Amino acid sequence: xxxxxxxxxxxxxxxxxxxxxxxxxxxxxxxxxxxxxxxxxxxxxxxxxxxxxxxxxxxxxxxxxxxxxxxxxxxxxxxxxxxxxxxxxxxxxxxxxxxxxxxxxxxxxxxxxxxxxxxxxxxxxxxxxxxxxxxxxxxxxxxxxxxxxxxxxxxxxxxxxxxxxxxxxxxxxxxxxxxxxxxxxxxxxxx
Numbered sequence: 001x002x003x004x005x006x007x008x009x010x011x012x013x014x015x016x017x018x019x020x021x022x023x024x025x026x027x028x029x030x031x032x033x034x035x036x037x038x039x040x041x042x043x044x045x046x047x048x049x050x051x052x053x054x055x056x057x058x059x060x061x062x063x064x065x066x067x068x069x070x071x072x073x074x075x076x077x078x079x080x081x082x083x084x085x086x087x088x089x090x091x092x093x094x095x096x097x098x099x100x101x102x103x104x105x106x107x108x109x110x111x112x113x114x115x116x117x118x119x120x121x122x123x124x125x126x127x128x129x130x131x132x133x134x135x136x137x138x139x140x141x142x143x144x145x146x147x148x149x150x151x152x153x154x155x156x157x158x159x160x161x162x163x164x165x166x167x168x169x170x171x172x173x174x175x176x177x178x179x180x181x182x183x184x185x186x187x188x189x190x191x
Contacts, residue, residue: 037069
């Protein structure tokens with residue numbers, strides 16, 4: 001039994017290995033970002049429907065979240081490779097390099113927030129001005145929540161994981177984060 005399990009795990013590793021390197025990595029990063037943003041919206045809508053059982057399921061909203069994730073996936077893909085390129089690690093200064101990478105990564109947060117609110121707003125029929133105003137109204141709430149989660153997560157990411165797995169790790173952590181983003185984007189202003 002143990003021998004068959006070992007062979008199965010080895011076969012799965014051989015199957016998935018190409019998706020975490022070379023030309024397929026960007027596809028993996030793009031689709032996983034879209035899938036996890038869409039999944040987070042499904043989780044958020046499930047929570048909303050428990051509170052309000054009469055609320056209808058909004059498949060367009062989930063689709064918009066999936067597409068938004070797919071558009072940010074390539075940005076994250078190249079972002080993490082760029083961070084690695086400009087901050088090559090040396091074994092003797094590894095923690096210093098990780099801290100530098102986390103600080104650099106935090107400069108991306110306002111850009112991502114703007115991208116998210118603008119793209120989602122446009123998908124949902126808001127004008128550019130309305131989307132921009134929503135981003136401005138919700139930015140500080142977003143950014144404070146961002147600072148409470150992402151620096152610690154990125155310390156783990158940059159310290160322990162090779163570059164090929166960075167976007168996937170971020171996407172997994174993002175599942176919970178995206179539930180929050182879906183809430184922040186879709187809540188009524190009075191809540």
